[in-house]
Amino acid sequence: MKSLAILGAGPKAVAVQAKAHALRRLGLPSPDITVIDYQGIGGNWRSGGGWTDGRHQLGTSPTKDVGFPYRTRIAAAADTDPLNRAVDRELMSVSWPAFLVATDRYAAWVDRGHPAPRHYLWADYLRWAAVNTGMDLVNGQVTRIGLRNARRTGRRDADGWSLSVDLADGSTTRITADALLVTGPGRSDRRIAPLPTVMSVSGFWSAVGSGSLPAASRVAVIGGGETAASVTDEIIRHTVVDISVISPTATIFSRGEGVFENEIYTDPRKWVELDEDARRDVIARCDRGVFSGRVQTSLMAEDRVSHLRGRVLSVNDHHGSAAVHVARSLPGGQVAEHTEIFDLVIDARGNSPLWFTRMMDDRVVASLISACGGPVTTAAVEDRITPDLSLGGMRPTLFLPALAGFRQGPGFANLSCLGELSDRVLAGLGVSPAQPPAAGPAQPPAAGGVPTDLSTGTFPSSERITQ
Numbered sequence: 144m145k146s147l148a149i150l151g152a153g154p155k156a157v158a159v160q161a162k163a164h165a166l167r168r169l170g171l172p173s174p175d176i177t178v179i180d181y182q183g184i185g186g187n188w189r190s191g192g193g194w195t196d197g198r199h200q201l202g203t204s205p206t207k208d209v210g211f212p213y214r215t216r217i218a219a220a221a222d223t224d225p226l227n228r229a230v231d232r233e234l235m236s237v238s239w240p241a242f243l244v245a246t247d248r249y250a251a252w253v254d255r256g257h258p259a260p261r262h263y264l265w266a267d268y269l270r271w272a273a274v275n276t277g278m279d280l281v282n283g284q285v286t287r288i289g290l291r292n293a294r295r296t297g298r299r300d301a302d303g304w305s306l307s308v309d310l311a312d313g314s315t316t317r318i319t320a321d322a323l324l325v326t327g328p329g330r331s332d333r334r335i336a337p338l339p340t341v342m343s344v345s346g347f348w349s350a351v352g353s354g355s356l357p358a359a360s361r362v363a364v365i366g367g368g369e370t371a372a373s374v375t376d377e378i379i380r381h382t383v384v385d386i387s388v389i390s391p392t393a394t395i396f397s398r399g400e401g402v403f404e405n406e407i408y409t410d411p412r413k414w415v416e417l418d419e420d421a422r423r424d425v426i427a428r429c430d431r432g433v434f435s436g437r438v439q440t441s442l443m444a445e446d447r448v449s450h451l452r453g454r455v456l457s458v459n460d461h462h463g464s465a466a467v468h469v470a471r472s473l474p475g476g477q478v479a480e481h482t483e484i485f486d487l488v489i490d491a492r493g494n495s496p497l498w499f500t501r502m503m504d505d506r507v508v509a510s511l512i513s514a515c516g517g518p519v520t521t522a523a524v525e526d527r528i529t530p531d532l533s534l535g536g537m538r539p540t541l542f543l544p545a546l547a548g549f550r551q552g553p554g555f556a557n558l559s560c561l562g563e564l565s566d567r568v569l570a571g572l573g574v575s576p577a578q579p580p581a582a583g584p585a586q587p588p589a590a591g592g593v594p595t596d597l598s599t600g601t602f603p604s605s606e607r608i609t610q
């Protein structure tokens with residue numbers, strides 16, 4: 144079975160760790176997992192992590208926790224096999240309700256109508272689950288992603304990953320593993336212009352946390368996704384006269400939370416039956432450039448917030464203010480450009496989905512180019528994500544769930560189906576269904592359990608992952 148290094152100790156890392164731990168507790172084979180994060184566990188959900196001040200509420204229900212939807216299928220061949228349910232029962236011991244019970248918050252949470260927790264409490268939950276499942280955490284920052292040379296051949300064939308890690312004590316170490324899982328959105332310090340009037344997302348949350356957000360009467364928020372939504376949700380709590388949210392879409396759409404939309408996020412098995420136009424339609428309606436229903440509700444009462452349609456081309460200094468140059472597409476292929484003046488601009492476009500490639504050395508980039516059959520673009524990578532959430536054709540194995548939305552299901556990029564995500568990743572590492580146990584306690588799977596065909600990214604056992 145392959146070993147795994149996980150870059151980032153957020154919900155995805157905790158989900159994979161929790162399921163690996165559950166398998167081990169049942170006596171089933173389970174991979175060695177090392178998680179690397181310079182912020183500890185759940186750092187992006189706390190103040191100082193660059194994406195929030197920790198006080199905002201989770202957009203999705205916390206019951207979509209690290210085991211959700213509790214439909215493990217990798218422990219035994221039949222979906223309904225008691226061994227699969229036994230793994231789910233183990234996972235329930237690190238569920239959101241179990242955390243609330245363990246920290247004496249459960250009754251109050253029920254009495255208050257199951258509210259979404261603030262981000263810092265979600266991070267506390269993640270840390271609790273990681274500690275209770277024995278996560279092997281390296282407190283450090285991955286600075287370089289390289290390849291591990293095969294030991295036996297003596298040639299420069301790569302048989303795994305080699306990560307350079309700057310440790311908290313100032314020293315550097317190297318971590319190797321057979322497979323790598325990249326999580327999270329990367330850094331949040333991107334700014335469209337290096338001006339005092341332009342803030343990155345991390346600069347914004349840092350100023351909010353320290354109470355030093357500059358006074359401004361006209362504020363522009365660039366971006367139409369959840370990052371822009373949480374920034375806007377914060378700005379309305381400050382003394383600001385006018386807030387423009389600038390994005391290229393016709394308006395700011397709402398993220399649907401109806402049962403039918405939720406089903407697609409929870410159970411990605413239905414996703415692969417959709418044709419490509421239908422998938423794009425769902426992603427456009429529910430995923431990209433949408434604000435959550437909760438943020439939309441709080442903006443309903445705000446006549447200070449408006450949407451400015453267009454793409455920001457540049458921001459320049461204008462007598463101490465920010466001149467925002469916007470291009471807007473018009474009928475007949477025309478483009479109209481104009482400039483608006485703001486006191487403060489927050490660049491909330493988020494990071495490039497391929498942010499992690501900046502850390503990759505030349506050999507890794509060459510492997511990526513080969514896997515993508517040409518230039519490494521977001522679309523090329525998204526198009527090649529296999530059912531185990533790895534990049535098809537890439538050696539060594541590289542899991543990229545954040546880019547799995549289009550091919551495998553929109554829930555893999557977020558918190559919608561972390562228990563399904565862990566099934567897929569562990570299957571990609573070689574965890575395979577055990578033979579049905581004769582009787583009594585769970586037995587380790589017999590040699591020759593149904594293998595995962597990683598060369599094609601398909602799962603020979605149709606019961607394991609139904610496509």
Ligand SMILES: Cc1cc2nc3c(=O)[nH]c(=O)nc-3n(C[C@H](O)[C@H](O)[C@H](O)COP(=O)(O)OP(=O)(O)OC[C@H]3O[C@@H](n4cnc5c(N)ncnc54)[C@H](O)[C@@H]3O)c2cc1C
Nearest residue numbers: 151153154155180182187201202203284285326327557558
């Ligand atoms: C403000 C905000 C609110 C959101 N709310 C929701 C929500 O309610 N529901 C939902 O489904 N999705 C939400 N999302 C989307 C969210 O990004 C993902 O769902 C979630 O972060 C995925 O978790 P993760 O485990 O991939 O990464 P994260 O929790 O983002 O963790 C990534 C980790 O990687 C670490 N890291 C980064 N670079 C390095 C490096 N070089 N070396 C070592 N460690 C590194 C970071 O420190 C971080 O801890 C939200 C996103 C944001 C920004």
